[in-house]
Amino acid sequence: MKLHLKVWRQNGPHEEGKLVPYQVEANPHMSFLEMMDVLNEQLIKAGEDPVEFDHDCREGICGSCNMVINGVPHGPLKGTATCQLHMRHYKDGDTVVVEPWRAEAFPVIRDLVVDRAAFDRIIAAGGYVSVDTGSAPDANAIPIEKNKAEMAFDYATCIGCGACVAACPNASASLFTASKIAHLSLLPQGNAERKTRVLRMVEQMEKEGFGDCSNHGACEAACPKEIPIDAIAIMRREYVKAALS
Amino acid sequence: MSDTILNAHIPDGPLEGKWQNYLDTCKLVNPNNKRKHTILVVGTGLAGASAAASLAELGYNVKAFCIQDSARRAHSIAAQGGINAAKNYHDDGDSVWRLFYDTVKGGDYRAREANVYRLAQISNNIIDQCVAQGVPFAREYGGLLSNRSFGGAQVSRTFYARGQTGQQLLLGAYQALEKMVDAGKVEMLPRQEMLDLVVVDGKARGIITRNLVTGEYERHVGDAVLLCTGGYGNVFYLSTNAKNSNVTAAWRCYKRGAFFANPCYTQIHPTCIPVSGDYQSKLTLMSESLRNDGRVWVPKSGDDKRPPAQIPEADRDYYLERKYPSFGNLVPRDVASRNAKSVVDEGRGVGETGVAVYLDFADAINRLGKDTIEARYGNLFDMYMRITGENPYEVPMRIYPAVHYTMGGLWVDYNLMSTVPGLFVLGEANFSDHGANRLGASALMQGLSDGYFVISHTLGNYIANNSFPEVNESNEAFAAVENDASSRINKLLAIKGEKTVLEFHRELGKIMWDKVGMSRNKEGLQSAIQEIQKLRSEFWQNLRVPGEPNSYNKNLEFAGRVADFLELGELMAIDALKREESCGGHFREEYQTEEGEALRNDDEFSYVAAWAHSGDDSSPNLHKEPLEFDRVKLTQRSYK
Amino acid sequence: MESQSRVTTALTSQVGRKILTGVTGVLLVFFVIGHLLGNLQLLDPDPNLFNSYGKKLHDFGLLLYIVEVALALLILIHAVIGISIFAKKLKARKGGYKGVGVKEGGMGKQSLASRTMIITGVVLLIFLVVHILQFRFGPAADMMIDGEKALDLHGLVMSTFANIWWVLFYVGVMLLIGFHLRHGIWSMLQSLGMMKPRWSKGIHGAALVIGLLLAVGFLLLPVIIYLRQA
Secondary structure, eight states, rough: OOOEEEEEEESSSSEEEEEEEEEEOOOOOOOHHHHHHHHHHHHHHHTTTOOOOOOOOSSSOOOOOOOEEETTTOSSSSSOGGGGOOGGGGGGOOOOEEOOOOOOSSSSEETTEEEHHHHHHHHHHTOOOOOTTTEEEEESSSOOOOOHHHHHHHTTTTOOHHHHHHHHHTTOOOHHHHHHHHHHHTTTGGGGTTHHHHHHHHHHHHHHHHOOSSSOOHHHHHHHHTOOTHHHHHHHHHHHHHHOO | OOOOOOOOOOOOOOOHHHHHHHHHOOOOOOHHTTTEEEEEOOSHHHHHHHHHHHHHHHOOOOEEOSSSGGGGGGGGGGGGGGGOOOOOTTOOOHHHHHHHHHHHHHTTTTTTTTHHHHHHHHHHHHHHHHHHOOOOBBBBBBBBBEOOOOOOOOOOEEEEEEOOOOHHHHHHHHHHHHHHHHHTTTTEEEEEEEEEEEEEETTTEEEEETTTTTOOOOEOOSEEEOOOOOOOOGGSSSSSOOOOSSSHHHHHHHHHHHOOOOTEEEEEEEEEOOOOOTTTOOOBOOGGGGTTEEEEEEETTOOOOOOOOOOOOEEEEEEHHHOOOOGGGSHHHHHHHHHHHHHTTTTTOOOOSSSEEEEOOOHHHHHHHHHOOOOOOOHHHHHHHHHHSSOOOTTTTTEEEEEEEEEEEOOTTTTTTOOSSTEEEEEGGGGGSSSSOOOTTOOHHHHIIIIIIIIHHHHHHHHHSOOOOOOTTTSHHHHHHHHHHEEEEEEEHHOOOBBOOOHHHHHHHHHHHHHSSSSSSHHHHHHHHHHHHHHHHHHHHHBOSOOTSSSSSHHHHHHHHHHHHHHHHHHHHHHHHHHOSSBBTTTBSSOOTTTTTTTHHHHHEEEEEEEEOOTTSSSEEEEEEOOOSOOOOOOOOOOO | HHHHHHHHHHHSHHHHHHHHHHHHHHHHHHHHHHHHHHHHGGGOOOOOHHHHHHHHHHHHHHHHHHHHHHHHHHHHOOOOHHHHHEEEEEEEEHOOOOTTTOOOSSSSTTTHHHTTHHHHHHHHHHHHHHIIIIIIIIOEEEEEETTTTEEEEHHHHHHHHHHHHHHHHHHHHHHHHHHHHHHHHHHHHHTTOOOOOOHHHHHHHHHHHHHHHHHHHHHHHHHHHHHHHH
């Protein structure tokens, strides 16, 4: 199948970028990134610079890939990262526009590559349980209700890709931040630090320049792990509890 | 060739007491002195992140490096199935001894006994540590931890978090790392690639990195370097490894004097989604845990092209259950992979390409219900569906083996120190614990054992026993090594040939898969060596790398990595040629039993082959570490 | 002192702001419901019914002023935070998406309502000023109820809504209120962290119904009054 691509090209963080049209021959079994590989081989052969994009595991778990495809972060398939989107969802002659995540807190490095270090700093502000190596009690010392553990897991599956920010009309990082808070607040291990955790992480999220949450729910729709915005409700409850005590 | 006997510095005493003996007698570093030492940790997977966090907690200053945009993206994140530990929570007869024994046996008696025993001892602490970090392991209704069984074991000792165990463990370690970043004890440097090792006065004292955003070279000084850079499976081009996984850091250390051990031991994972075309960039693994409930089969006749559902039981060959009645579908990975290859070679493969076998869940769904299967493997089934467009609840999965893990790596002693003093190697990057074949759910265990619980003691011992004269970035050794690194990069850009990095990588991968892959023979290995040499010389004459050195340039990064793979591939073939026996993941067609099983030669090859670089134009030198088994009796592995 | 600054920090944080928006929103919704119920008395043919209701309210004297100031504060807080969230949003993604057909608005619980909160909000704020000037401080004639002096608010409303333009204006604004509440009711519950995973869908649907009911209730008033007089 022949595809008409329009891909964001930008040489550096401070340079102007633009959408550049390309044509590429794809095959339905290819993944989206493999289609981009084909484009890049084509460009290199033609003496042009290939399109830079982040990718690594290509199986939907590392969270590296980040393309806004025809206006939707990670493309049209629900619960799927860009790398797991296959070309069988497109047809001959389709026009496909590819852009990077857009947020001031995620500055473009080059082409489709953005800097997501803000997420690391949010985790560093409290997204952990402070347990030094070697000091842990026996793993079965504290039984945890199966349902609670499962729920915590649902929030813990966040891959830190940033699609939530990309999808949010306000470029808010609430779903990312809330997922970690929700995961740890549901487990007894996370209990001791729950107050400082939520206060500090929320503060850091704001410092990084992400926008406010307006409950649009675009984040949960874009999330490749389908993490629900109930996480954000949990974060707010945790926040109120922490602020009032 | 010299034949130095390598000393692994294994502590004295009976096997069970060696580690305790080490802990009781190793030298310690005073807490106030720890902060005077900077440790460079390269790679932030399970081994790197856990080591960086633990060392920082102890008080060392840590600089941690990764090539991705965040420490959390390291490829450990993709491990699916689980992590072994000898907790024996189910009283099914497990013990430290059994975990140790299964691991040594699974590795086909080519691992170092003392290291494996230590690993089995530490396994339990890992689970405690991870649970305390908030890792949401699977649980029973009573609230206690749940286990499942994995290949090569007859007990249920695998702890898991759905099909995302690696992700949850890595996030635990990553969070511990970020905690120490917050505490100011770790400086995290993402998007940095280690290009070389700086050795000053015989000790590893620093590294040269390239800032992958700006292209600038950076010099980093430390008192020890921890290499936690993973495996080199991408030498095969197609593997289950992440695209950024590479051998470069380890390879440059090899060239600076670290020995490379058992490079030919590669693990071919039996349950991957088969290749569908040339454009394919990587292979996707389906966790081995699927073999708990899935049954592997092919039609009895190669001419049988009916859709799977229409093939009656009588015309199916459940070949693993037939050949290995006691382990059935749960035989170790190497055995499962080789058997898949042999039925495909017989012309009984399935699917469009004929290069696949069925993994069928119909029986399990009938027995347990779709809901149970969905709860156990839902995310794996979804992934399969996304990639292939087929629904495995209705039609059997098609699977085929793919390169997954490399047991070989830089040689380390009991302290995890390489032959370059001060250069420690952890996790998949070292060679030590899995012998010639790794059992499922043991990689996570080893990475975290090395990082959380071993290195903190052995590094302390090294620091306490050595003096560290002041070295800074302007030292001439740093200037010289940086110059080597930058001229290499410039050389790659200057070729301006016709073929892309991807094309070279694909060609190398084909040679490796065909001749240094699942089964090997003398002739094939010899021709592989020649073909690789030829390809390498073409690479340096006809490569085209676009773009500039001083900007984000992924093609340039990959070019450097493929250049190293082109050298490593040859060493793997040399090692495979030298090892005239079959063991674990190394199967030499000349050496097999009448039934087609791997035939070891313990008299001649019960050693670790550690290769030393001797210059770019001369053959590497082989050094041997004899493997001595005090407690385990070497037998022909049998899973019948 | 320290705890005071902690509370201030908490209230002005991203989560705090959203919670304040939610709390003020809830109170305003209650007010709106009360206001509607009171106003339905306008439909009674006896003008005295509504006027005596108005008189009762006025008789609260100081208390009425306090309530009015409190309401004004609620509206102010709600509006200021809403506008500041909008301003921050503009800063958080300065350039916006460049692609053709970018439909970041098409996903999740987004709707035209959720995307236009700032517009409907600002229009409502302007409307409030008009509305208060028109009826709270408007030219209502004096009248007597049971021998006591009162304002003929009923008459003021009747004469206002005899004008088709005012009727259209009010109908338009009431539709906007419905729109604002369509997202607002769902959003305030989510903001206050009241959501349980299972409720989410139901509440999102309920918000549509409540928003619709309030809007229809309000816009019926001017329409019916106009039709009766026409």
